[in-house]
Amino acid sequence: MKALAARRHHRFAPVVLLLLALLVTGGVYAVLAPGQARADSASTQDIETGKKLFQANCATCHGLDAQGTDNAPSLIGVGAAAVDFQVSTGRMPMAMDGPQAQTKPRQMTEEQTSQLAAYIASLGAGPAIPTDEQVDGSKGNPANGAEIFRTNCAMCHNATGQGGALSEGKYAPSLERTSARNIYQAMLTGPQSMPVFNDANITPDEKRDVIAYLEAQREGSAGGATLGSLGPVSEGVWAWVVGLGLLIGAAVWIGAKSS
Amino acid sequence: MTTTTTRPSATEPTTPIGRSSDYLDNRTGIGHAVKEFARKVFPDHWSFLLGEIALYSFVVLLITGTFLTMFFVPSMSLSTYHGAPKTMDGLLMSDAFASTLRMSFEVRGGLLMRQIHHWAALVFMASIVTHMMRVFFTGAFRRPREFNWLIGFTLLLTGLLAGFTGYSLPDDVLSGNGLAIANGVVKSIPVIGSYMSYFIFGGDFPGEQIIPRLFTLHILLIPAIILALVALHLMFVVVHKHTQYPGGGRKDGNVVGFPLFPVYTAKAGGFFFVVFAVLSLMGATMAINTVWNYGPYDPSPISAGAQPDWYMLFLEGSLRLMPGQAEFVSWGDFTWSLNVLVPAVLPVLLLIGFALYPFIEAKVTHDDREHHVLDRPRNRPTRTGIGMAFLAFFVILAFAGSNDLIAIHFHLSINEITWFFRVFVFVGPWFAFWITKRICLGLQRKDRELVLHGHETGRIVRFASGEYIEVHRPLDEQERWVRVNYTAHQPLELPAPNGPKGTKDKAYKSAKRWAKLSRFFYEDRIEPVTPAELAASHSHGEHDALPGGEDHALVAPDHSVDATEQSH
Known part of the structure; x- marks a missing residue:
């Protein structure tokens, strides 16, 4: 202690303190920042393989160094979460041009996906793939999730997440079979027409509540067949087809002559 | 041992049923009515039962509706809800919405009753429309039935009102969206619009008045009007006697068919139970208006696929088709919201114009004769064509009101669908008229x-x-x-002409x-x-x-x- 006290007026003391402060800030940031944490855990091997995969499958549109071209955006800084979302749902690599990339059977294995994610994450910090804990719907509050969903998501995805139309052939897809991890990633990265809901906007806990709400929807509805949960239009179709269909059938039967 | 008791005369009833009927008849004169009605002849055709579907679904609506009023709380005061379902637990909501949830999840048979009620409403309107189509295409609106056509038409309009006031009651997001549109339409009326809106909602939208007000309309005023009109409608059927399809021996002066008693009492009585059974089946197996998915009303959110019940869909469609440029400002700062007013008023005016068709046809036909034998639709090509054109217009509007669902389910662009319908809503009816007329000829x-x-x-x-x-x-x-x-x-x-040319x-x-x-x-x-x-x-x-x-x-x-x- 005496040595510290003796040297605290040393002329290099401010410099040392400044370095220390920078180190602590950087260290804390490295621990807390989501993108960095994941990228660091990936081995250089993964990043190398990921780069090769990228150059073989993605570089045509996104550029050799993922810097983006006229056809596709830059992927520097989009983070591992965006890569995992796009590739694990089969949206990327894109099969054909259209109003928006569609889901299809995934083209990359689980391992290849994480290698690609590691490569993109190594190019610049971005949102990391959420942990299983973060996307566990059973730990969320579905009532709160329902309220958040109504205010932020239902105008495109429909009240129960059945999907809805956007302009010019674009659409908000149905969330009926979307995995919890993909739902979380979509909120975090805002793919295609979807806005980004960052952690300040909808906190990680609230994101989990939304997942809880959507998972509660899959348990079916009270009251019988959901008829697609599309609201009054599908109910009207069923009223005409089943209701009036059966009743007119009965009327024909009753009105028929017994002879 | 001689007794002087007189034997009962042949006219005195002896059986218990006979005696009690006699007792009743002496005091009410019901015998005449029974005699009259039991001998009433009703012709046999399935399309004559369409109106009965409407009547019976209305009876089902009254029965289930009475049950629902015992549990519904028509109040907009807010409280925190606790209970099933878990997606609604702990939310702040109005008593109307909370009581709808309790009625659905806690009252025994409550959800079933709610669903039967709502399905019955949809089928009620659908059967009115099909009944009206039958009447129109067979010319059953001709003299002496013009007034009964108008009564039936008023029933259609009151049915629309009953539906709208009914599905607005639960105070969920979807019904609130419907009320918001109604508020917009009222406000789009020039000069008096904003005052009217304040008058209806008891202040600024949504306020705290509208649910109790709609409740009174929905359970008291509108059903009373419908009931009175139905009574009048049926009375006229008795007065005019039933129409019949053309066939050998069927003339304007007779009715060929079976007597009401016993044949039609059994057929029509049985049909009531068939209607009730079908509606119960629908209520028991198919979820309708799952308000817990929409959540308690809050003016800010609106979900994709937000549409009214099918019978109001034509108004939704015309609103979706109307270009927004029809809103403009003139005379300084006065805003004309024709983009809302025109699509809301025009289809309704057209519908009301349709009610006058019998009078127009009578005039151009110079036909003042009584008609009790129906037309085959093919024998009146122009009338059949006009009817199909009207149907096409409203069906196209209903499709336009579902444009977002069409877009997503058929992978189409909503903009292109909307433009297609903007043209088709004018071309389609004309095409329907032309092709129907050609088919008839x-x-x-x-x-x-x-x-x-x-x-x-x-x-x-x-x-x-x-x-x-x-x-x-x-x-x-x-x-x-x-x-x-x-x-x-x-x-x-x-x-x-009466004078020379030019006069x-x-x-x-x-x-x-x-x-x-x-x-x-x-x-x-x-x-x-x-x-x-x-x-x-x-x-x-x-x-x-x-x-x-x-x-x-x-x-x-x-x-x-x-x-x-x-x-x-």
């Missing part, structure tokens, strides 16, 4: 053909000369009656306009086969020389070819 020609030449038998006969003909079997009396017993009306003749003559001008409209109705027509034509077609040789029974330009070119075949 074609069917009439086919009827003529059948009457003149009989059924094809498929038997080919070879003559000694080497010529082949197919043997035709003549129609029997009943078949022929249906096909020849109608009037092909002529256009009105234009009266001579003002309002009456003449009006007559000219009506004559023009009449030409539109009856210019194209196929005359029924006359006995002379029929005789000629059955004899040999003369047939070719016969002047066509059809009007100019409508003689089928292949007609004469066929005729020569027959005449050999």
Whole structure:
């Protein structure tokens, strides 16, 4: 202690303190920042393989160094979460041009996906793939999730997440079979027409509540067949087809002559 | 032992049922009514039961609705809800919404009753529309039934109101969206709009008044009006007697069918239970208006796929089709919201105009006769065409109101669908009119053909000369009656003008306009086969020389070819 006290007026003391402060800030940031944490855990091997995969499958549109071209955006800084979302749902690599990339059977294995994610994450910090804990719907509050969903998501995805139309052939897809991890990633990265809901906007806990709400929807509805949960239009179709269909059938039967 | 008790006279009832009926009759005179009604004859046809579907679903609505009022709390005061379902637990909501949830999840049979009620409402409106279609296409609105047509039409409108006030009650997001549109429409009325909105909602939208107000309308005023109109509607059916389809022995002066008692009491009574059963089946197996998915009303959110119940969908459609540019500001800072006013008012005006059709048709036909035998739709091509055009207009609007669902389920662009409907809503009805009229004329020609030449038998006969003909079997009396017993009306003749050309003559001008409209109705027509034509077609040789029974330009070119075949 005496040595510290003796040297605290040393002329290099401010410099040392400044370095220390920078180190602590950087260290804390490295621990807390989501993108960095994941990228660091990936081995250089993964990043190398990921780069090769990228150059073989993605570089045509996104550029050799993922810097983006006229056809596709830059992927520097989009983070591992965006890569995992796009590739694990089969949206990327894109099969054909259209109003928006569609889901299809995934083209990359689980391992290849994480290698690609590691490569993109190594190019610049971005949102990391959420942990299983973060996307566990059973730990969320579905009532709160329902309220958040109504205010932020239902105008495109429909009240129960059945999907809805956007302009010019674009659409908000149905969330009926979307995995919890993909739902979380979509909120975090805002793919295609979807806005980004960052952690300040909808906190990680609230994101989990939304997942809880959507998972509660899959348990079916009270009251019988959901008829697609599309609201009054599908109910009207069923009223005409089943209701009036059966009743007119009965009327024909009753009105028929017994002879 | 002599007793002087008098034997009961033959008219005195002896059985317990007889005695009690006598007791009742002496005090109410109900015997006359029973006698009258039991002998009432009702013709047999399935399409005459469409109105009964409406009547019975209304009875189901009254029964289930009474149950629902016992648990519904028409109040907009807020409280925190605790209970099932878990997606609604702990949310702040109005008592109306909370009581709807409790009624659905805690009251025994409550959800079933709610669902039967809502399905019954949808089927009620659907059966009114189909019943109206039957009445229109068969001409059952002609004298003496014009007023009953208007009563039925008013029932359609009150049914719309009943539906709207009903689905707005639960105070969920979807019904609140509907009320928000209603508020927008009211506010779009020039000058008085904003005052009207404050008047209706008791202050700024949504306020705290609207649910209790709608509740009173929905459970008291509107059902009372419907009930009164239904009574009037049925009374007129009794007064006018029922119409019947054309056929042998059926005339304007008689009704051919079965008596109300016992045949139709059993049929119609049984049909009530069929209707109740179908509605219960729907209520028990298919979820409807799952308000817990929409959540308690809050003016900010709106979900994709937010539409009204099907019978209001045409208004949603016209609103979606209307270009937004129709809103403009004039006279300084006065905003004209024609983009909302026009699509809300125009279809309703058109619908009301449709109610006047019987009077227009009577005028252009110059038809003041009583009609109790119905028309076959093909024998009135223009009327059938107009009916199809109206239907097409409203069906297209309903599809336009579902444009987002069409877009997502058929992978189309919503912008392109909307533009398509903007054009199609004008072209489609015209096309429907034209094609229906052509089909009707074609069917009439086919009827003529059948009457003149009989059924094809498929038997080919070879003559000694080497010529082949197919043997035709003549129609029997009943078949022929249906096909020849109608009037092909002529256009009105234009009266001579009263003065020389150029003089003002309002009456003449009006007559000219009506004559023009009449030409539109009856210019194209196929005359029924006359006995002379029929005789000629059955004899040999003369047939070719016969002047066509059809009007100019409508003689089928292949007609004469066929005729020569027959005449050999």
